[in-house]
Amino acid sequence: MPMKRLSVVVTRRLPEAVETRLTELFDATLRDDDTPMTRAEIAAAMAGADVLVPTITDNIDAALIGQAGDTLKLIANYGAGVDHIDVETARRRGILVSNTPDVMTDDTADMVMGLMLAVMRRMQEGLVTMQAGDWGGWAPTAFVGTRLGGKRLGILGMGRIGQAVARRANAFGMQIHYHNRRRLRAETEEALEATWWESLDQMVARMDVISVNCPHTPSTFHLLNARRLKLMKPSAVIVNTSRGEVIDESALTRMLKADELAGAGLDVYQHGIRGNPELVNMRNVAMTPHMGSATIEGRIEMGEKVLLNIKTFADGHRPPDQVLPGVF
Missing domain, CATH: 3.40.50.720 (NAD(P)-binding Rossmann-like Domain)
Structure with a gap:
């Protein structure tokens, strides 16, 4: 019997190659348009998903993390900076946080x-x-x-x-x-x-x-x-x-x-x-409008990091880019 695929919710549009691979590997819910999710939409996603893939436009604070369902075990951030995520509260809830360092x-x-x-x-x-x-x-x-x-x-x-x-x-x-x-x-x-x-x-x-x-x-x-x-x-x-x-x-x-x-x-x-x-x-x-990492090569490499972090987690191991409280 095949293993149940992880439920992954992505909060923003990502490069097409990354979205396609996410769909191939996981039960991925993608964004139809390139607009930020509302706070209520993020809360609903966190209540039912195994993995959330947010970006810098999403404020994943203690209140949102408090609404997360028991299934949410990984926040695989698309980006290196994690100051928009309450990493300490996530840790206390047993939720790992990963990021995408070194590609930009x-x-x-x-x-x-x-x-x-x-x-x-x-x-x-x-x-x-x-x-x-x-x-x-x-x-x-x-x-x-x-x-x-x-x-x-x-x-x-x-x-x-x-x-x-x-x-x-x-x-x-x-x-x-x-x-x-x-x-x-x-x-x-x-x-x-x-x-x-x-x-x-x-x-x-x-x-x-x-x-x-x-x-x-x-x-x-x-x-x-x-x-x-x-x-x-x-x-x-x-x-x-x-x-x-x-x-x-x-x-x-x-x-x-x-x-x-x-x-x-x-x-x-x-x-x-x-x-x-x-x-x-x-x-x-x-x-300029936060364009520092805006190359197609960099954005795809960021997505590949997200994929690797989720796949490693799905295989029962610690994500290679796990963020620990106090490091950022």
Whole structure:
């Protein structure tokens, strides 16, 4: 008699190849349109499924987990970040949580460099000018930005993505500095030509560019608060592809408006998809809609991680990418 297939509910549309494989392996319920599930729909899914596959748009908090049925034993997150899931409450309910690490490192690092170039070389202004049909022709003083070579880059969070950013920035001739919970091994520092700062305050005060590459945790919420942002040079640029909550967005907006910072490249925002509306039309701000992992290769690899985690769990083993409370 064939073994009963796991019931898997997916909260968002995923790449077609991933959805097809989920259907082949499991009793999968897929989303018909690419819109987030309502809270009530997620609660209903958790009440009857064996596995839930959420994304960053789903807030799987303690209240929702409290409504989970006895059959729910795995939350296989589609994405690396799990700050939208109450991992501790899930653990207490006997529900494992897994994620999809290590597949978006290069894609996100590419995005960091793209935003850095967009702001420092004023590409955003150039695009708007061309789209509006307002270009009056080349002029020696028009759209003058600043080169990346020779600038000091301060990386906040020197994990896989931070190190990938460092390697790319090295190729542009930038000087690499970083602040991290733990100092890197000497050989890694040497390979990256990176300078470690124990004091974040001291680092941000000296950098030409700050790249935020740390996760959102209680200890990193508003890590770049108003006081720290004030330490930055007026000529400095800040780039964030990690989590919006790491920066005090209101303070950042005020400083950009007052020309106390030269610019910002933002792919994430403190209040989800709703970045501060005052940022939208600023000439020195490049804003993208959380596109850091948005390559077809990366999104399929994320799905393959989800599949592997669920299949390993179905075979009676611990998912290879299980998330433990307190790790993120």
